[in-house]
Amino acid sequence: MFNNRSDKLEILRIADAVASEKSIDKELILSSIEDAIQKAARTRYGVDVEIKVTIDREKGEIKIFKVSKIVDKIDNPHTEITLNDAIKITNKNDLEVGGEIQEELPAVDFGRIAAQTAKQVITFKVREAERERQFNDFADKQNEILSGIVKRLEYGNVIIDLGKAEGIIRKEELIPRENIKVGDRIKAYCHDVRRESRGPQIFLSRAHPQFMAKLFFQEVPEIYDGIIEIKGAARDPGSRAKICVASKDSSLDPVGACVGMRGSRVQAIVTELQGEKIDIVNWSEDPATLAANALSPAEIQKVIIDNESKRLEVILSEENLSKAIGRRGQNVRLASKLMDFEIDILTDKEDSEKRQFEFKERTDSFVKNLELDETLGQLLVAEGYTSIEDIQQASSDDLSNIDGFDENVAKELKERASEYIDKEKLEISKKLKELGVEENLINFKGLTPGMLITLGEQNIKLLKDFADLASDELIGGYDEIKGKKVKIKGYLEDFALSRKEADELIMNARGIVFNDNI
Numbered sequence: 231m232f233n234n235r236s237d238k239l240e241i242l243r244i245a246d247a248v249a250s251e252k253s254i255d256k257e258l259i260l261s262s263i264e265d266a267i268q269k270a271a272r273t274r275y276g277v278d279v280e281i282k283v284t285i286d287r288e289k290g291e292i293k294i295f296k297v298s299k300i301v302d303k304i305d306n307p308h309t310e311i312t313l314n315d316a317i318k319i320t321n322k323n324d325l326e327v328g329g330e331i332q333e334e335l336p337a338v339d340f341g342r343i344a345a346q347t348a349k350q351v352i353t354f355k356v357r358e359a360e361r362e363r364q365f366n367d368f369a370d371k372q373n374e375i376l377s378g379i380v381k382r383l384e385y386g387n388v389i390i391d392l393g394k395a396e397g398i399i400r401k402e403e404l405i406p407r408e409n410i411k412v413g414d415r416i417k418a419y420c421h422d423v424r425r426e427s428r429g430p431q432i433f434l435s436r437a438h439p440q441f442m443a444k445l446f447f448q449e450v451p452e453i454y455d456g457i458i459e460i461k462g463a464a465r466d467p468g469s470r471a472k473i474c475v476a477s478k479d480s481s482l483d484p485v486g487a488c489v490g491m492r493g494s495r496v497q498a499i500v501t502e503l504q505g506e507k508i509d510i511v512n513w514s515e516d517p518a519t520l521a522a523n524a525l526s527p528a529e530i531q532k533v534i535i536d537n538e539s540k541r542l543e544v545i546l547s548e549e550n551l552s553k554a555i556g557r558r559g560q561n562v563r564l565a566s567k568l569m570d571f572e573i574d575i576l577t578d579k580e581d582s583e584k585r586q587f588e589f590k591e592r593t594d595s596f597v598k599n600l601e602l603d604e605t606l607g608q609l610l611v612a613e614g615y616t617s618i619e620d621i622q623q624a625s626s627d628d629l630s631n632i633d634g635f636d637e638n639v640a641k642e643l644k645e646r647a648s649e650y651i652d653k654e655k656l657e658i659s660k661k662l663k664e665l666g667v668e669e670n671l672i673n674f675k676g677l678t679p680g681m682l683i684t685l686g687e688q689n690i691k692l693l694k695d696f697a698d699l700a701s702d703e704l705i706g707g708y709d710e711i712k713g714k715k716v717k718i719k720g721y722l723e724d725f726a727l728s729r730k731e732a733d734e735l736i737m738n739a740r741g742i743v744f745n746d747n748i
Contacts, residue, residue, distance in 0.1 A: 242290045260285050262356060267292065275335065278308035282332060295332040302327055364395045368423045368432050375444045376434065380414045390416060395432060403435035405468040405504050417502065419444060437467035439567075442508070445499045446473060450488050458484045461513040464567035470556075471506055472524060472564045476513035485510045509564075517542065517571065524565035528554035531578060539728050541572045545581045572728045592616055600646045609634060622647040658683065667691045674742075676735045681722055688721050697739035701732040 245263065249256040268283045271294050275281065280297040298311040316331045317323060325331065378390035378397060386401035388410055399418055410416065418434035419441035435441060443463045452458040458477050465471040477484040488510045489496050496508055514520045518533035521542050528550040534543040546554055554575050555562050566573045576584065589611055596607035599618060613632050615621055621629070621643055629640035658679040662672060665686030670693040672682060690696055701707075705727050706720030722732075 242287075259356065260287065267294070271335070276308060278306070280309045281335075294335045296335055297330055297332055299330045300325060300327050365423065365425050368392075368395060368420070372420050372423050373440065374420055375417050375441065375448065376420050376432075377415065377417050380410055380412050380416055382412060383410070388416075390418065390434060392432065397432035397434045399434045399436060403433075403437050405436050405506070407468060408436070408504050417445075436503075437465065439463040439465045439471070442471055442473060442499065442503060442506075445502055446475075446488060449495045449498050450490075452477075452482065452484075452487045457482060458487055462568045462570070464564045465506070466560055466564065468504055468506055470509070470560055470564065471503070472509045472511055472568045474511045474513045474520070474524070474568055485512050511568065517569065520569060521565065521571075521573065524568050525554045525561060525573075528561075530554075532581075539572075539726070540570065540730060541574065541726075541728060542569075543574045543576060543581075545576050545578055548577050548579065551575065551577055570730075596621075599650050600643065606634070606639075618647050618650055622651055655679075662686060665691065668693075671696060674739060676731075676738070678725070681725055684724075685721060690721065693739055694743050697736060697743045699736060701729055701736060704732040704736070705729060 245256050245259040249259050264283045264285055268281050271281045271283065272279065275296070280299075282295040282297050284293050284295075285291070286293075297309075298316070299309060300313050300316050301310045302312070304310045304312060311319075311331065313325060313327055316325050319333060320331055376390075376392055376397060378392040381389045381391040381396065383389070386404075388399040388404065390397040390399065397418070397420070403418075404410070416436075418436050419438045420432060421435050421438055421440070422431075422433040424431045424433070440463065442465060443460050446460060447453050450458065453460060453475075457479055458475055461474040461476055463471070463473045473488075475484040475488055477487075487495075496510065500506060500508060509524075509526070511520075511523045511526070514523065517535050517537075518530075521533050521544060522530040525544065528546055530544055530546050530550075532545040534545070536542070544554065553561070556564075562573050562575055589608075592611045592615075593604065593607040595618070596602050596610055596615075597604055600607075600621075602610075609632055610621065615624070624644070626637065626640045626644065629635055629643055630637045635643075661683055662679075665683070667682055667686040668691055671677070671685070671691065674693055674696070677685070685691075685696065690699070699721075702718060702720065704720050704722050706723040707718050727735075
């Protein structure tokens with residue numbers, strides 16, 4: 231086995247060649263060969279024997295050692311030796327119990343089976359190192375656009391040859407109605423790289439909003455240089471998209487820069503996205519201005535902002551309604567994704583009717599529950615009081631400053647409001663008890679008494695029951711039944727929860743349930 235100098239140097243040449251071909255560390259190849267020879271040696275000397283193998287990194291010499299631990303009393307003769315025997319073998323007097331000695335074993339021909347075992351170990355180690363290198367290479371390319379050749383099509387998915395690895399574009403990550411053939415060169419956005427036993431899995435997308443954003447990064451030098459910033463992107467792949475841009479240089483028009491001379495820059499991106507229409511939106515710090523820009527070409531009259539629940543109410547004229555909503559709700563849906571706000575569209579007539587209805591509803595509530603005459607109820611609503619809780623929490627000075635009110639009226643109002651709320655709490659507590667809603671759900675932060683009663687009436691009585699829900703079950707959504715889109719009413723749809731709030735409530739509930747079960 232490697233008896234002459236040329237044989238010894240051959241092992242170093244092999245390590246060099248494999249390291250170069252596979253782009254992995256030569257040291258890892260040599261340590262893999264050491265492991266392989268060690269495994270083969272155990273088949274020759276016995277699996278119970280502790281074997282150590284070293285390869286000289288300059289000369290290529292291979293040495294095999296039997297390693298024995300120095301002990302007072304031998305329990306395993308294959309791996310242990312007494313101090314006296316260790317001194318005799320090594321001629322060293324400085325050995326101690328607890329240490330170890332290495333006895334060099336003669337080089338032998340391990341035979342065909344042992345050699346095959348060694349080859350398998352080396353192959354496995356090299357393959358593992360190659361996979362690790364590939365993962366590290368592509369992990370750095372996550373969130374970037376990659377280019378490759380279409381290698382094959384599998385069940386609607388597209389496999390891309392990226393050179394040193396393969397990527398996959400799943401069917402749902404393709405642009406609808408896109409005609410892709412084997413051999414086509416294609417670009418895609420790398421949105422995920424996972425380490426798996428069969429090698430790194432590289433997931434690509436042509437439908438991701440960031441694919442469009444990265445194309446703008448490539449086509450618009452001002453974005454590449456950081457002068458223009460992309461603030462957000464939303465897409466209906468293959469149909470329409472919106473991208474929001476802002477300029478750090480006040481003298482530079484970000485929309486014009488992205489469009490390019492005679493539309494040259496944006497047209498290159500439209501072509502790559504198979505004709506997808508792109509709206510380039512000027513960004514603004516003010517949500518109302520941004521909403522007006524995002525809903526273009528519709529002209530907006532008024533925007534009511536609720537930052538806490540991230541909702542916008544957009545008021546416009548009847549003739550602008552269809553422009554704002556867009557075909558099948560596309561325009562408002564993309565604007566909502568772009569801004570990360572729920573957007574409600576109302577005509578000025580609908581807004582007026584809604585305000586009148588809310589005014590009357592609140593007035594009636596004050597008149598009925600606080601035993602007021604209608605004029606006093608209307609005065610409270612006109613001053614911005616929307617609930618009995620508002621009145622209870624208001625100061626006596628604020629109430630007595632309303633025209634027609636004095637200190638006695640203010641005091642009486644606050645007392646009646648407190649009595650009503652205390653009575654309502656008792657009734658709600660009684661109702662929840664009758665419904666069988668348990669304390670773990672009642673004490674869960676984020677659910678109002680009204681929500682709890684509604685959930686209890688739908689037989690959702692435990693925090694675990696709530697945690698098992700999907701957000702669509704809470705706030706409503708759409709399902710496809712026999713090819714038709716059907717509206718599904720959510721349990722808490724009447725409470726104006728946003729999807730983000732619903733998701734947070736469900737995830738918080740799951741966190742508590744999970745921790746309780748540990």
